[in-house]
Amino acid sequence: xxxxxxxxxxxxxxxxxxxxxxxxxxxxxxxxxxxxxxxxxxxxxxxxxxxxxxxxxxxxxxxxxxxxxxxxxxxxxxxxxxxxxxxxxxxxxxxxxxxxxxxxxxxxxxxxxxxxxxxxxxxxxxxxxxxxxx
Amino acid sequence: xxxxxxxxxxxxxxxxxxxxxxxxxxxxxxxxxxxxxxxxxxxxxxxxxxxxxxxxxxxxxxxxxxxxxxxxxxxxxxxxxxxxxxxxxxxxxxxxxxxxxxxxxxxxxxxxxx
Numbered sequence: 001x002x003x004x005x006x007x008x009x010x011x012x013x014x015x016x017x018x019x020x021x022x023x024x025x026x027x028x029x030x031x032x033x034x035x036x037x038x039x040x041x042x043x044x045x046x047x048x049x050x051x052x053x054x055x056x057x058x059x060x061x062x063x064x065x066x067x068x069x070x071x072x073x074x075x076x077x078x079x080x081x082x083x084x085x086x087x088x089x090x091x092x093x094x095x096x097x098x099x100x101x102x103x104x105x106x107x108x109x110x111x112x113x114x115x116x117x118x119x120x121x122x123x124x125x126x127x128x129x130x131x132x133x134x
Numbered sequence: 135x136x137x138x139x140x141x142x143x144x145x146x147x148x149x150x151x152x153x154x155x156x157x158x159x160x161x162x163x164x165x166x167x168x169x170x171x172x173x174x175x176x177x178x179x180x181x182x183x184x185x186x187x188x189x190x191x192x193x194x195x196x197x198x199x200x201x202x203x204x205x206x207x208x209x210x211x212x213x214x215x216x217x218x219x220x221x222x223x224x225x226x227x228x229x230x231x232x233x234x235x236x237x238x239x240x241x242x243x244x245x246x247x248x
Binding site for chain 2: 011012014015018033036037039040043044047050051093094095096097098099101102104105108109
């Protein structure tokens with residue numbers, strides 16, 4: 001299953017997009033707990049685009065979702081300022097100050113977080129999670 | 135997300151429902167800031183109706199928790215759904231916050247004075 005979304009870089013789009021992605025993950029056979037975790041990871045990546053790449057200014061976010069039997073791959077692209085979340089250092093936990101947990105959530109939940117901005121004016125982030133073999 | 139503020143004796147109860155994310159967390163932050171600004175001694179947040187929470191929700195609670203500690207206030211989170219509890223666990227914050235299994239347990243712990 002492959003689906004592509006183009007969204008405005010605005011916080012209003014987050015909840016409706018989660019609904020779409022939840023449906024895709026459920027259809028692809030992901031269990032509820034992992035589905036909710038993947039939703040959180042993607043949501044944090046989108047929030048980072050809104051906050052850091054576009055800094056609250058208008059812009060577009062493109063999301064490609066590819067769900068196969070054994071994994072899900074989500075590719076997020078934007079045309080905002082360069083922001084490479086893979087360079088964000090891990091936070092000290094438990095964190096006593098607000099903020100700084102979004103990238104930690106993505107790293108903890110997804111198997112791979114790959115940043116690649118080659119040939120792009122903005123950013124491209126690939127998030128991959130494999131299904132556990134039973 | 136909906137935020138409803140009521141009181142039970144001297145306990146300020148915030149009842150939340152819906153999704154707590156980067157879009158909705160400013161509403162919650164505003165309510166919690168009002169309570170900590172007037173140094174509410176006992177704040178109970180009922181999360182039974184919250185089925186989704188992201189890091190901005192966590193950050194909002196961390197901020198309010200730190201503010202309440204500065205004036206020796208107490209903030210308890212109650213009735214977390216499994217999804218929301220999972221987010222606290224990934225952040226390793228389940229050991230930092232006061233978390234009660236139910237609203238009744240939180241009220242008992244805070245000891246409401248009517």
